[in-house]
Amino acid sequence: MPIVEVEGLSFTYKGSRKKALDNVDLSIEEGEFVILTGPSGCGKTTFCRCLNGLIPHFYPGDFEGQVVVAGLDTREHEIWELSQHVGLVFQNPENQLFCLTVEADVAFGPENLGLPRHEIRKRVNWALKATGMWELRHRAPHELSGGQQQRAAIAAVLAMRPKVLVLDEPTSFLDPAGAAEVLSIVARLNKQHGITVILTEHRLDMAAALADRVIVMDRGRVVLNGPPGEVLTSEEARKVGIGIPKVVRLYELLAGRGLRLPRVPLTPREMALLVAEVAGIADSA
Amino acid sequence: MSSLLESLAFQKRDSVLHRLDPRVKLAYAILMIAIAAVFCVDPTTLRWEWRYSLPYIVLFACQIPLAVLGKVGRLWLRTLKASLPLALLIVGTNLLVVWMYGQLDVYQLERVVGMGFFFLALVASFSIFTLTTSPDDLSLALEQMGVPFWFCFIFRAALRFTPLMAREARITIDAQRARGLELDKGGPIARARRYVPILVPLIVNAVKRAWDMAEAMESRAWGATGKRMSLYVLRLSGRDYLALCIMLFALIMAIYVRMFFQVPYLLPYILPLLEGLL
């Protein structure tokens, strides 16, 4: 049973005439790492909000179809219920941290649930350690770098113990170092803790290698859905206009001149290894 | 002005006062007013009358060791220095009024000096309170005293976001100046209008921030139950009870002194001495 099941999802914001999402069908298995990408306005952000119930409960509009996460239909459960299964991390790290210390922010969610104090403490400690924020737990948000702030926001969401972590362009406002920090934590949460990850991202050169699948959206529809190597080398991807990593473009250029590598590399190191293999270099192992 | 605000902000130190429960410190602030009342309220008529200055000088002097105990001496002095003009203003205007009514005598002077020292004692105690109490602890204290959570949350969020908004204001001012906006030209009305390009982005961003926060709060189960559980809990320790006892003792002493002793007037004794010296 997939952990996220979306069927025929269409949504139009109240007061808008255009469909933000148009007949989206998707299913995501537990433990997958999925990247959602596409040009601005393609509906990625709207889709993220459909996963934790902000749509339809916080944003009114025309909702068609069905979204089922961890067995719960989002139309029939309140946001606070869904938040215990799906965590949503937003683009702007500053506006997600509203307490005076990191630890207080991480505790915010469990406190709202009225859990017993020792349970809150357990979850807070776990979330802080899982995101590498334990040493920084008493710092105020303004004392943190962008990458640290976003990690604190992730910890705050993790304290709800969701099975699915949805991140809406979390590295948008970060510098490359901060982006790398955040992506590596997210990858670790997926690989070591088995948390399903749905990541909206433009920086495919940094993120593509982490994903099991890449989903490309355009104008509210899903246009591509498959493994990164397949999606990034497709004609459709080029037409839609997403940031194809240089590594993939080089793969295509080499193939165009007759040098076909066994698979599509997603990192520079991978490409070098494949080239060395083809060139028959002994120490390419 | 900004240094006044700075010297009122919480200072992270390791001191006895810092370790006291914020509710105890709140009680201490109230104690100040209570002791003042003891010496002001006429026991027979129950009217508030300024009369003496010695009790308030003593009250003020008692703050000094507390400031030292709280390891916030330097900033505390800065706050006092900044509030001195206001104290002098209070003293001065009251003297002026009295003089205009032709009733200026040494007892009125004593009365007004008493007022001034009371004001300083109030500022001194308030300053010690804010310098040694973290806003976090304060809002937690309010929460535990029964103030509704949403109010405490707003209080905390305001403290969290005000410095950020100040920073954004500075960036906006820079960005608009870079487009030729000159803020220091023109008369008062023209100048006020020139601030529109600064205020609009600030307000718009504040609204957007509130929206983003609401989304994040909902996504972290805001409103899940009526029974919210707080991770942190303030518990009164032995130290706190001791402080409360000391404060109670001080209040009892004040009442005792007032009831059974005649509080001496200072100035009628000091002024002739000064005159004698000169």
Added chain:
Amino acid sequence: MPIVLEDVWYSYPNGVEALRGVSLTIGDRDFVVIMGPNGAGKTTLVKTFNGLVKPTRGHVLVDGVDTRRATVAELARRVGLVFQNPDHQLFCETVEEEIAFALRNFGFTEEEVRKRVDWALRAFGLEEYRDTSPLALSGGEKKRVAIASVLVWEPKYLVLDEPTLGQDYAQKEKLRKLINELLERASVVMVSHDIEFIVDFRPRPRVVLLAGGRVLAEGRAEELLTDLELLKKASLVRPQVPEILDCLCDLGLKVRTDVLDLLEARDIILSAVGAGR
């Protein structure tokens, strides 16, 4: 006449030194990119160009005028600075007014204002939004309005602070085209950490690496952005193309690594593999 920085030092009122002896020249129709870690002083540096920041030591000359002796408004006529976040400057009721704002500040006649605003709306593809509120536009459109509202007075030097932040691929390519067009008439200085975006410019910009308030290195993109040690000091990640070539060297296939161009890299790999077989 260029923008000249001579041994510029700047300390904040709280004592923190943001710039430590920076010397730099931005010439006519120059294309310069300033890169470095967060807190290196990049934004502070570009704010010295239009006088928002006046050096505590050393001086900044814009077209021969010392910035300490001119107001920000006077310097802004020559140096247009577009800040990172358009939400910090958009405030008018319509896009038209927003673009006209600076022109009115600078005292252009109403006729000039009309002409220039029309031109800007056309040049930036914003005509359909003429009467829309800039606050209702999408992120990419807001960025365009912000840039248009600065370019409308045709400054000789255009400074862009992190123009690609939050932009998708198509928006970045539009920006690239815009910058290439601009370079025919003005100098462009960009503060950016988007290294892949920078290396795709033809011709490539001059690169200035700033770290700890000092200029670490200045020179051609091909030299600086392929040097791993230098990039590490500037907290930057090497672009993918030289990274691939360097990994190949590690694996035994000796190739040139000071290459940023994809086609060049392809040819290098093909010849190296051909030679290997």
